[in-house]
Amino acid sequence: MKTGWKNNIHMLGARVLNLILPRYCAGCRKSGESFCENCLALSYKYGANCLICGQRNNSGSFCKNCRPQGSALKSALWAGRYGGALREAVRQLKYKKRKELAEPLANLLYKKFNEIYLEIKLEDCAIIPVPLHFKKEHERGFNQAELLAREFSKLSDIQLLTGSLLKIKETLAQVEVKDKEKRIKNLEGAFSVAENALSFTKHKTIILIDDVSTTGATLIHAAHALEKAGAEKIIGLAVAHG
Ligand SMILES: [Zn+2]
Ligand SMILES: [Zn+2]
Structure with a gap:
């Protein structure tokens, strides 16, 4: 694990390299852009499905059988499949x-x-990124969901709230837990809300941002913590599913 000054030097090195080396597309390695128009277009999948069973529905809501019992998480959207570029x-x-x-x-x-959400009133919404445990964030140097949420906030003009939702338990990466029940157990009690950061309850809809959602378990558990603290309606939004 890289910590402290070693991590800072590593981050500085990455930044310097970014300045010296020309950008290249993460998908096709074409130079000039970090992710080219073509790879962006190929990554996007139109429409929406139930995140759990994959049934197409054009709203991203969970179907009756898949809906997490009594959860304020009403729907979950993802932009593309977790594959390729x-x-x-x-x-x-x-x-x-x-x-x-x-x-x-x-x-x-x-x-x-x-x-999908043409009708939603932006002023009713707030954006919250799925947090990392502070040790993990320190190790990586940033939380990728927060970076995504920040950019999404700039594009949409929806208020970004950071520091409201916390990950208080270190967990295994969901992909490392094969058994479905163990996956659910793995995340039990993993999220909590900061008691001095409850301003999100003023917003009707919370948009919970994550990079990848596989089973929806992370979104469901994170939403549960927000709901316990008073959130009314939560929608999940992930870059990729799979
Ligand atoms: Zn490309
Ligand atoms: Zn379903």
Whole structure:
């Protein structure tokens, strides 16, 4: 694990390299852009599906059988499948610390949001990123969901709230937990709300942002913590699913 000054030097190095080296597309390695128009277009999938069973519905809401019992999480949208260029872009943002990828990836979030939620009143909404545990965030140097949420906020003019939702338990990456029940257990009690940051309850709709959603378990647990603290309606929005 890189900590303290070692991490700072690593981050500085990454920044210097970004300045020296020409940009290249995370998807097709074409030079000049961090994620080219073509790869963006190929990554985007029109329409919406139930996140759990995949049934097409054009609203992103959960179908009757899949709806998390009594949850304030009403729907979950994702912009593209976690594969090919999109997977490469998400991985390079997270693991190669190519923070400039947050901007094109947030464009995908914004496009999906506009495609499905034409009617929503922006002033009623607030954006909250899915948090990382502070140790993980320190290790990586940033929270990719927060970078995405920040760019999405700039594009949409919807207020960004950080520091409201916290991850208080270190968990295994969901992909490392094979068993479905263990996945749910893994995240139990993982999220909490900061008691001095309850301003989100003034907003009718919370848009919860994450980079990748596989089973929806992270969104469901994060939404549960917000709901316990008074959030009325929560919608999930992820860059990729799979
Ligand atoms: Zn490309
Ligand atoms: Zn379903």
